[in-house]
Amino acid sequence: MTRLPEFRAAKWDEPVVMEMGRPGGRGQHFPAPEPEVTEAVGAALIPAAMARQDRPELPEITEFEAQRHYLHLSQMTLGMMGVSLFGTCTMKYNSKTAEFATLRPELAEVHPYQHPDTLQGVLEIMHDFDGILRSLSGMDQFIFQAGGGADAAYTMACVARAYWQDRGMLGQRTEMVTSMQAHPCNPATAAAAGFKVVNLPLEENGYPSLEALKAAVSEKTALIMINNPDDMGIYNPEIKEWVKAAKEVGALCFYDHANFNGVMGKLSARELGFDACMFMLHKTFGAPKAGGGPAVGAFGCTDDLAAYLPTPVVVKSGGRYLLDEDRPKSAGKVREFWGNVPQVVKAYAWARAMGAEGIQLGSDISVVANNYMDKRLGEIPGLARSNPQVGQHRMEMTRWSLGPLAEETGVGTVDFANRMADYGIDPWWMSHEPWIVAEPFTPEAGELWSKEDIDLWIDVVAKICEEARSDPDMVKSAPHNQPIAQVKGDAFEDPAKWAMTWRAWKRKRAGSDAARGAA
Amino acid sequence: MASQMRAHPWMANSAPGVLEAMLAEIGAKSVAEVFEQVPQDHFRKAPLDLPPALTSEVELRRDLVTKLKKNQDCEANLSFLGAGVWQHHVPAIVDEIVGRTEFATNVWGSYQSDHGRNQAWFEFSSQLGALLNLDVVQLPVYSWGCAIGHAMRMSARMTGRAKVLVPALSDPERLSVIRTYCQPREMEGAIEVVTVAADPTSGRLDIGDLKAKLGDDVAAVYFENPAYLGTIETGAAEIARLARADGAETIVGVDPASLGVLTAPGDYGADIVTGPVQPLGVHMHCGGGAGGFIASRDEERYVRAYNGFLVSVVETQEPGQLGFGLACAHQNSYGMRENGNDWTGNSTYLWAIAGAVYMSLLGPEGFRELGTLIVSRARYAAKLLGEVPGVRVVWPDTTFKEFVVNFDGTGKTVAEVNDALRAKGIFGGKDISGEDNGLGQSALYCVTEIHTAADIRRLADTLREVL
Numbered sequence: 001m002t003r004l005p006e007f008r009a010a011k012w013d014e015p016v017v018m019e020m021g022r023p024g025g026r027g028q029h030f031p032a033p034e035p036e037v038t039e040a041v042g043a044a045l046i047p048a049a050m051a052r053q054d055r056p057e058l059p060e061i062t063e064f065e066a067q068r069h070y071l072h073l074s075q076m077t078l079g080m081m082g083v084s085l086f087g088t089c090t091m092k093y094n095s096k097t098a099e100f101a102t103l104r105p106e107l108a109e110v111h112p113y114q115h116p117d118t119l120q121g122v123l124e125i126m127h128d129f130d131g132i133l134r135s136l137s138g139m140d141q142f143i144f145q146a147g148g149g150a151d152a153a154y155t156m157a158c159v160a161r162a163y164w165q166d167r168g169m170l171g172q173r174t175e176m177v178t179s180m181q182a183h184p185c186n187p188a189t190a191a192a193a194g195f196k197v198v199n200l201p202l203e204e205n206g207y208p209s210l211e212a213l214k215a216a217v218s219e220k221t222a223l224i225m226i227n228n229p230d231d232m233g234i235y236n237p238e239i240k241e242w243v244k245a246a247k248e249v250g251a252l253c254f255y256d257h258a259n260f261n262g263v264m265g266k267l268s269a270r271e272l273g274f275d276a277c278m279f280m281l282h283k284t285f286g287a288p289k290a291g292g293g294p295a296v297g298a299f300g301c302t303d304d305l306a307a308y309l310p311t312p313v314v315v316k317s318g319g320r321y322l323l324d325e326d327r328p329k330s331a332g333k334v335r336e337f338w339g340n341v342p343q344v345v346k347a348y349a350w351a352r353a354m355g356a357e358g359i360q361l362g363s364d365i366s367v368v369a370n371n372y373m374d375k376r377l378g379e380i381p382g383l384a385r386s387n388p389q390v391g392q393h394r395m396e397m398t399r400w401s402l403g404p405l406a407e408e409t410g411v412g413t414v415d416f417a418n419r420m421a422d423y424g425i426d427p428w429w430m431s432h433e434p435w436i437v438a439e440p441f442t443p444e445a446g447e448l449w450s451k452e453d454i455d456l457w458i459d460v461v462a463k464i465c466e467e468a469r470s471d472p473d474m475v476k477s478a479p480h481n482q483p484i485a486q487v488k489g490d491a492f493e494d495p496a497k498w499a500m501t502w503r504a505w506k507r508k509r510a511g512s513d514a515a516r517g518a519a
Numbered sequence: 520m521a522s523q524m525r526a527h528p529w530m531a532n533s534a535p536g537v538l539e540a541m542l543a544e545i546g547a548k549s550v551a552e553v554f555e556q557v558p559q560d561h562f563r564k565a566p567l568d569l570p571p572a573l574t575s576e577v578e579l580r581r582d583l584v585t586k587l588k589k590n591q592d593c594e595a596n597l598s599f600l601g602a603g604v605w606q607h608h609v610p611a612i613v614d615e616i617v618g619r620t621e622f623a624t625n626v627w628g629s630y631q632s633d634h635g636r637n638q639a640w641f642e643f644s645s646q647l648g649a650l651l652n653l654d655v656v657q658l659p660v661y662s663w664g665c666a667i668g669h670a671m672r673m674s675a676r677m678t679g680r681a682k683v684l685v686p687a688l689s690d691p692e693r694l695s696v697i698r699t700y701c702q703p704r705e706m707e708g709a710i711e712v713v714t715v716a717a718d719p720t721s722g723r724l725d726i727g728d729l730k731a732k733l734g735d736d737v738a739a740v741y742f743e744n745p746a747y748l749g750t751i752e753t754g755a756a757e758i759a760r761l762a763r764a765d766g767a768e769t770i771v772g773v774d775p776a777s778l779g780v781l782t783a784p785g786d787y788g789a790d791i792v793t794g795p796v797q798p799l800g801v802h803m804h805c806g807g808g809a810g811g812f813i814a815s816r817d818e819e820r821y822v823r824a825y826n827g828f829l830v831s832v833v834e835t836q837e838p839g840q841l842g843f844g845l846a847c848a849h850q851n852s853y854g855m856r857e858n859g860n861d862w863t864g865n866s867t868y869l870w871a872i873a874g875a876v877y878m879s880l881l882g883p884e885g886f887r888e889l890g891t892l893i894v895s896r897a898r899y900a901a902k903l904l905g906e907v908p909g910v911r912v913v914w915p916d917t918t919f920k921e922f923v924v925n926f927d928g929t930g931k932t933v934a935e936v937n938d939a940l941r942a943k944g945i946f947g948g949k950d951i952s953g954e955d956n957g958l959g960q961s962a963l964y965c966v967t968e969i970h971t972a973a974d975i976r977r978l979a980d981t982l983r984e985v986l
Contacts, residue, residue, distance in 0.1 A: 009632070016832070016841065017642045017879050018649075027880035028610060030888040033895035034972040041898040047917070049753045050744070050782050057649045060882045063612060070616040070876050076635030078628055079621030091625050093529045097576050099623075101583040102804075103614070105594040112806035113600050113949050114591065115941060121589030122805055128570065135568045147661030147809075150852070150864025158699055161706070170705040188852030188862035192672075194706025197857040235556040266554070268563040282625070282865060286529075289625040290869035291636055292658075292828075294807060310699075333695040336603050336662045337806025344807075345583065353579050355572020358527050364550045365532045371553050372541040393545075393553040421632035429627070433854055450531030451541060477836070482631040484835050487842035491833040495819045498831040498846040500641075500655045501648035504817050505832050 004456070004463060007082070007424035009482045010075040017059050017069055018502040025060035057503070076483040079291075083453045084426035085373075087397045087442030088183075088231055090261050090280075091449070094288035098349035102342035112337045116322055122341060123321030126314045129348040136359075137257075137277050138270025139300035144281075144339030145310050149258055150185030152278035152297025153225060155310060155334050156254045157193035159276065159301065160223040162308035162331035163252065173222035177251070179208050179230070183258055184432055186225040195222055202436065206234035206387045214245045221251040229259050231431070231442055232386050233370065233394030243273035252276070252305070260284045261446055262367045262396030265360040269300075276301035286350030287343040294340040296347065310334050362447040366396040369445035369454060374398050376458045377443075382408060382465050386437045396444060399431065403438035411468035411475045413439040418486065419467065419478035423460045527574060593803070597974055598946035601921050601965025602747070603663065603692055603795070604803045607776065608969055613800040613876045622872055630844040636872070637843035640830045643871040646878035647799075647812060650778040650886065651792055652785030654817035658828040659796045659810040659867045659874075664693035666793040666811030667741060667772060668700025672861055673791060673813075673824040674739035674768040675710050684732055684740045684767075686724055687714040690747040691954055710738065719957075722750035722914045722923075724758060733765045739791075743772035744781065748951075748963060749897075749921030750914055751781065759788030775799055775812075775874075776967075777919050779886025780894060791815045796870045800877030810867030822847060826861040828868075889968055893920045896975060897966040903979040904964070909986055913958060920967055924948060927959040929986045937962070939985035945978060 032038075044051075061069070084091050102108065107122060116123065130142045146152040157176070164173040176190035180199040187197040198216050200208035207230065217224065224246045229235040236242070243253045255269040255277035261284050269277035281287045282295035289295060301309065310333045312323035323338070354362060371393050377383055382405030385398060402413045417427035431440035445454055468475050477486065491497035499505035526534040532541070538550070547553055573579040593606050600606070616622070622636055630637060644656035660666050671683045685697065694712075701710035716728040724742055733740070740762040744752040752758070759769040771789040773781070776798040784792045796810035797803070815821040822829065831846035852859040881889065897920045905912040909929035912922055926936055937947040948962035966975065 014635075014638070016638065016645070017875070018645050021882070024884075025882070026884060027882060028885045030885065030892050030968055032888075033892055033899075037895050037899040037972050040902055041895055043895075045894045045898055046780050047751055047753045050751050050755065052778070052780055052782050054652070054783070054786075055883045056778065056783070056886060058646055058882045058886070059879050060884070061879060063610075063880060066876060066879045067612045067615065069879070070612075070639065070872075071619075073635030073639050074616065074619040074621045076638075077621040077624075078626070078632040079624035079636070080626040081621060081624075084626045086626050089625050089627065094620075094623060094625070095529075095579075097580050098583065099618070101580065101587060103618075103802075104584070104587060105592045106584075106587040106590045107592075108802035108804055109592045109594045109606065110590055110805040111593055111598060111600040111604055111606070111803050111946070113602065113604075114593075114598075114946060115937070118591035118596075118941070118946075119805075121586045124589065125583075125586050132569055135565075138563075138565065147665075147867065148865035150862050151661060154862065161703060165703055165705070170703060174707070184852045184856045184859075185862055185864050187857035188859055191857035192700075192861045194702045194708055196707070199856075229556070237556065237558050237561070240561065263557070265567050266557070266562055268565060271563050271565065272561065288623040289865060290623050291627070291633070292868035293661075293865040294810070294867050294869060295865035332699040333664070333692065334699055335696060336664045336692045336809055339807065340809075341805040341807040345587075349579060349583055352570065352573045352582060353529065354527070355574065356567040356569040357524055358530070358572055358574070359567070359569070361524065361527070361533055362530060365530060365538060367553050368538055368541050368545070368547075368550060369532060371545045371547070375545050392556050393547070395554075395556065417629060418631060421629060426626050427629040427632055433856065447530045447532065451537055453531070479631045483634040484631055484840055484842045485837040486835060487630045487844050488834050488836065489844065492831055492844060492846040492848065495817075495822065497833070498822070498829075499833075500644055500657075500817070500822075500829050500831055500846065501653075502641075502645035502832075503648050504654040507654070 004423060004459060011483045012072040012076060014069060014072045016502060020065065021059045021061035023060060025062060027061050027063045027066050078421060078426055080426055082424035082426060083449060083457050085443040085445055085457055086426060087429045087444040090283040090444060090446050092286045093448055094286060095349055098346040102345050107342060120321055123314055125345055125348050127316050127321055129344060130314065132351045133279060133298055133300055137300050138268040139277060140303045141306045142298050142300040143309050143313055144296050144298055144344050145335050146297035146299055147335050147340060148293055148295040149278060149280045149297045150189060151334060152299045153185045153256060154189035155299045156276055157190045157195060158331040158334060159305055159308045160252050161193055162329060163305060164222055166329055173220065175220045175222060177216045177221055177224045179226060181230055182225060182227055183256060186256055190225065204389055206232050206390055207236040210238045210241050213242055217246050217249045217251055219249060221249055223252040223254055225254045225256060227256040227258055229262060229395040232399040233397050234387060234390055235395055240272055262363050264363040266363055275305055281343050281347035285347035287346035294343055296340050296343045312338055365447040370394060370396050370398060373443060373445055373454055380462050380465055397442055399437055399440055399442050401437045401439055402441060405465055405468055406439045409468040409472045411472050413441050415476045416464055419464050419475045420460060421479045422481050425457060425460050596944045596946055599948045599964045600946050602949045602963050603690060604806055604808060605798055605965055605967060606803060606969055607798050607967050609800050609802055610880050612880060613873050616876045617869055617873045630842055634842060637830060639872045639875050641832055641843045643875040644830060646875060650775055651814050652783035653792060653814045655822060656812060656814040657825050658830060658871050659812045660827055661866055662809040663793060663795040663811035664696030666813045667693060668697050669826050669861055670770045670791045670793050670813055671710060671739055672700060674770060676824050677820055678738045680736055680738035682711045682713060682737050684713050684715050684737055686717060686742055688717045688722060688748055688956055721917055722746060722748050723752055723754055726754060726757060729761060733761060735765060737765060737767040739768040739770045741770045745774055745777060745919040748923050749918035751917055751919055756787040777890055780890030796874055799874035801870050801873050810870040823850060824860060826851060827863040892968050896970055897922060899972060900966045900975045903975060907979055907982045921963055921965045923958060923961050924964050925959055925961045933960050933962045940981060943981050945981055
């Protein structure tokens with residue numbers, strides 16, 4: 001085994017900002033209104049009934065103190081600055097070239113209600129990127145309004161609603177069919193849109209059977225929502241037959257392309273028969289996810305569904321780019337404006353920097369690297385690959401289980417993840433609910449990480465497996481060199497203890513102090 | 520792999536020989552072999568048709584900047600556009616912090632390893648809670664409209680009722696989102712959206728119409744303060760009292776930039792409060808700066824109804840040390856799929872960090888100064904524009920930063936006026952003449968701290984010139 005690097009996280013003992021500062025301290029001034037303004041309008045402009053009387057309890061710190069505090073917090077954030085093989089999130093390099101371009105006033109200080117004549121540059125980029133996604137998917141039109149992958153799934157549910165409403169069949173087409181291992185956003189958004197969710201169970205081969213799907217779809221089915229490959233790294237080879245069976249009963253077919261990285265440039269959603277699909281620009285297309293957005297779920301569909309899209313849709317007409325708001329059958333907006341435009345520009349930049357050949361190579365590397373990882377992980381005692389009966393090479397990620405090691409040592413996947421951070425390795429991703437594999441973990445190498453990075457990651461896993469056997473208590477009490485020790489989770493579900501603001505924390509702490517004082 | 524590509528700057532394993540080495544280790548003869556799960560007839564037939572690759576930074580930057588420069592922006596021009604996205608000053612420190620790669624990262628991390636980010640999130644909620652005088656603030660959802668939609672669905676779950684009241688003079692953009700969230704009536708769980716008339720003399724909610732429409736079937740009353748058309752809702756406490764008397768929740772939308780001078784909604788009876796995050800240190804980003812917060816009192820029935828991520832401060836195993844993590848995580852869609860509260864996913868959490876930095880920079884005095892400056896200059900603008908022949912300000916003395924300017928007396932449409940202004944480097948207010956509000960040829964103007972008195976005079980002088 002290679003020597004593992006020593007790592008110590010920054011630890012600043014940083015106070016909560018609400019405790020900082022001094023009465024009267026200032027971090028930002030605003031000028032007083034000009035004399036002619038005050039002369040013209042006077043003071044006391046807020047109606048008495050609505051004039052704020054109290055002083056908000058905000059910190060009073062200097063500009064430098066604010067800068068230093070938040071720099072300290074950034075330093076106490078590992079944030080994939082080591083090696084992160086966080087499955088399903090598809091770690092990429094987020095181009096600073098693209099980031100800096102979007103911070104220019106030509107985009108950062110642009111308002112979406114400006115006249116289209118003043119928006120030709122950004123509209124051109126969105127239109128060109130729409131073309132790139134059309135080529136990758138075979139779809140006819142993309143929009144970017146959805147603020148994430150889940151929001152794109154919601155967009156699909158809303159478009160399906162409008163489609164069936166237009167046919168007068170909304171009261172009849174009431175069901176959405178999906179797999180029990182589909183990302184939670186598919187059933188959740190369909191339910192939030194008012195559909196009844198039908199979850200198909202998995203067979204031994206890792207995906208629901210075609211027979212189960214055929215039994216589930218009917219004249220009640222509004223749509224099916226499905227990802228492929230799934231998070232186990234298993235590809236459903238019957239997906240064309242699935243689409244055919246769903247379409248035979250008239251249902252719409254939505255391809256959740258969250259796991260696109262292994263099949264970029266290789267599969268076309270349209271050629272497989274789907275009516276619509278979505279891409280996550282903050283994952284697959286190299287825009288930063290920013291710890292949870294701003295993100296973009298690019299939603300694409302065929303011409304048959306385009307009439308129902310949320311508006312506006314970027315279109316080109318006679319050499320000019322326009323925002324088409326005139327779609328009488330539109331499902332309505334899922335979010336204000338056209339989307340997280342800077343992320344679209346960053347995704348466009350990624351696609352241009354990669355090019356067709358680079359995108360193809362990226363998926364090659366992703367799948368080869370995952371299989372390299374599978375090979376090495378398979379040599380570590382205590383780890384087991386999910387669905388062992390599926391012997392074929394997995395796609396760009398594989399669901400693994402720490403079950404054998406947990407049984408042997410008592411060290412579970414959460415403990416293990418905490419210990420990884422002590423080596424400067426981001427805690428691994430486990431699994432969405434429900435956990436159908438014991439003590440799951442799901443690494444994804446993607447095309448970013450070098451073979452050396454992957455080797456280091458696996459060496460750390462092997463090392464922690466040894467530690468779990470030699471000193472399980474040490475692993476279970478990890479992390480040991482992070483900014484803080486393990487948090488006490490009991491408060492998260494306890495109304496007497498949880499505190500989502502400093503106000504609440506102070507109130508509850510004072511209450512418990514008083515209770516202690518009385519006792 | 521026989522690629523003739525140079526190793527790509529973003530793909531370490533594209534260097535010569537690496538792929539082959541990994542294949543050898545696996546024991547696979549070719550890349551095709553690792554794709555063995557995919558049936559041959561699934562592989563795409565249509566060749567990829569993408570524009571040429573720009574693998575060099577120098578070419579990529581040139582392409583992006585050349586295209587973006589075809590835009591006109593609100594720095595080179597003088598803009599009075601608002602209505603959901605507003606041009607506010609963004610302190611330089613905010614840009615520095617949200618640009619930190621540790622925060623802009625793709626990774627989710629853990630409570631310990633990404634402690635700093637979680638603390639920043641908690642500080643967003645804590646500081647916003649101090650402005651709102653409320654104890655619970657969720658991490659922001661996609662937008663203000665989405666926040667209102669979730670809040671309405673919360674109220675329906677909490678009350679078991681299926682009707683919400685909204686102002687007739689609502690922003691059509693937000694209202695479209697609200698209607699999407701409330702669903703068509705054919706759907707299971709649909710919520711009926713009923714509008715409440717405005718008092719034509721003030722733009723405020725018509726209390727008589729509100730009383731007529733309130734009842735034991737109403738889940739929530741929604742209003743904004745300041746409202747879409749800029750007016751300050753002085754009847755806020757009365758509306759909340761009436762709603763409560765009928766067992767309905769009061770949902771309010773507020774502009775956080777106003778809270779240094781306007782009463783905190785927690786102090787006039789609001790149950791659930793929503794608002795935009797963008798005024799708190801986020802650039803307009805062509806609408807990509809949107810984000811929406813949801814807040815409430817700290818009562819379990821509210822907390823259990825949230826859809827997204829609630830960050831709680833907790834103790835750690837080390838005495839005296841604090842950490843941060845997700846409270847009530849099981850009730851969202853990650854925990855319960857279709858049985859969770861609505862759904863959640865990636866949202867706009869980077870803007871929570873922007874907001875945390877912004878609020879810490881302003882402090883109580885900064886917010887007071889900001890609010891005073893905005894309302895003063897906006898009233899000054901309303902006054903000067905009202906003196907332009909043919910121009911009328913609809914509700915001149917009841918607004919915060921936005922106000923309605925009517926051009927009926929000029930014989931020109933808003934579109935014509937805005938075209939003429941644009942030729943002079945000014946973006947006029949949002950054209951609201953097509954919005955079914957009975958306000959004729961009107962535009963919604965927005966004035967903030969970035970507009971000087973001289974800017975405002977330039978607008979008034981230019982209007983005199985072009986009308």
